[in-house]
Amino acid sequence: MQSQANIITDPHERRRHRRVKLSVLGRYMLANRREFPCQTIDVSASGLALTAPVRGEIGERVVAYFDALGRIEGVIVRHLEQGFAMTAILTQAKQEKLVNQLTWLVNRKALGLPEDRRHERIVPKELNTTIRLPDAGATPAKIVDISVSGAAVSCAKSAPLGTLIHIGRRRARIVRLFDYGMAVEFALPLSFDQFDENVIL
Incomplete structure (x- = not known):
């Protein structure tokens, strides 16, 4: 420019x-x-x-x-x-x-391109977190990327779409499954003033 x-x-x-x-x-x-x-x-x-x-x-x-x-x-x-x-x-x-x-x-x-309404996604410095499924204990997981409204994580365990889980200390819902991981939507969005590479789940 x-x-x-x-x-x-x-x-x-x-x-x-x-x-x-x-x-x-x-x-x-x-x-x-x-x-x-x-x-x-x-x-x-x-x-x-x-x-x-x-x-x-x-x-x-x-x-x-x-x-x-x-x-x-x-x-x-x-x-x-x-x-x-x-x-x-x-x-x-x-x-x-x-x-x-x-x-x-x-x-x-x-x-005339379609509007992209997805939130900005970043890769945080701290990738390690835990996933807690309804019928299981904490499972180690790694964050693939994160936005204010959700995250993609890789982990060994999964659950059906729509399942309510905890990722770190946050409640979330599984919205997509992929090989060796899942995408989740947070119950409450992250505070935007803390949304940067230093964010920790």
Whole structure:
């Protein structure tokens, strides 16, 4: 992407990433841990503007989560009439991933591609967990990947679709079976402010 847009407070600073107009629903959490719904106005790999009911303070840390974009952490840099603009503090790898996601989302509509509503999936640093089936004790398992709404795990035991189980300390329901493992949907989604590679089930 050509250099153009970061959301910044200094009008003389050159913008680094091109902003794209994009309307995506999500949630954000301010420093006091209060959570609110939001919607993107435009997004770049280094910042985004949101329509939001509570604007927070300039310089305040904010964590936002969007199913289509994942977790984005930053600070509020400018108030807008209906919300605020925030930076996006990302590693180089996450920044490149966000650019790819933005390209997909923008081109999807232009090309008439079907909407992808699946949550972002990541591979956590800690892969080891346990599965507890209704009629069995704890069974060691490894996380294949995880989203805020569920996970795929490999393990030696399984149960029929729809079975309620525990994965780590979380209740979940088996929604898909595959060779040497299963996909589960959590009874309660993960807190988006803790959804990153350090998440532990």
